[in-house]
Amino acid sequence: MPRPAATMVAALLAGVALAGCGASHDSGDAATRRVDTGTPSFSDPATVTNPLFPLAPGSQTIQLGQEEGEPLRVEVTTLPRTRTITWAGRRIEAVVSQYVAYRAGRIVEVAYDYYAQDDDGGVWYLGEDVDNYEDGVVVDHDGSWLAGRDGPGGLIMPADPRQGDVYRPENIPDLVFEEVTVQDDDVTADGPRGPVHGAIATEERLMEGTVEHKVFAPGYGEFRAEAADELVQVALAVPTDAVAGPVPAVLTQLADGAARVFDDAGAGGVAVRGHVDAMTAAWRDRPDETAPAALAAALEDALDRLSDAAGSGDTAGVRQAAVDTTTAVLDLTLAYRPPAEVDAARLDVVARQLAIDTAAADLPGQRSDAALVAVLRDRGALTR
16 A cells, blocks of 8 residues: 555644644535545556656655654655556556665565556556565565456545545455545645645545555655654655756765765774764855755764764774765755666665675675665666
């Protein structure tokens, strides 16, 4: 099912401000009504332009948050290919979206979701293929389903959602079920680059009895999801948050510095601390402070850990913080470079992480690194 987490429970109620989301509401009571009982027609299903669920080939979203006190990271990429799905005697060309979730830096799920837009502008969910990981190894495929093979497709976003609308993105008996109610159709969300108007807030009831609450925002799609022990929100999405012009010089300086620190970490001493001090000063004194807040915070956290490790002579800590710094820098770079180029650069990060995990005899880590290479390969990073 659409994530960003498997069993989110939240306290986002109609008429209550979205805590931490900078969202405002004007909700009243509204009668619920099913809006997914008709038979959709698909003339151009692979062109998904619904503003609340856009899927342009090559687009990419980074979501950051926490799950049970551990860092949670989600990458969602619309792949430049389609899959033909036969449902109710119709062959439908579906968009393929790759979903990758990391917990504490390790892959926990890779899924391929299939979507199609009907002629009225509604987006239909036609299934998913799921790999669930433990210690870098696929342990099951729970959550996988396909329209036509296992049951019907489901409406995941109406063409014009309104408060009280009810629809079922997933409705496969004894396998998956999800019923969504639009609780508010006039939400303003706190986006990576400022307020985003025209968002909606939903409540999603799942087969296992849990309830999820999410926000969907124009240009972003699924924007935020919240639970008692889980929170994830879009940190950056392209093309929505793309910025014209070259990559800022400070990001190039930080990327180069992190690479040098990683290579020189074993030598330790004054040289490494000098590089780290220069990187920290460059970021602190940058002329432009418009970077998305969540990504800037992630970079600052990595730089702080890098400085602490360098100061204490912790070689392993220096290398890990240098890798984390590079990851944060590449996330910020995504606003200026095509996702495929950034993904290609991520391969170097994986190579450095593999060196760390190999030195530590961390087999689960090595397996996770190998899985990430496969993820990037499927996005096309290895062909560039």
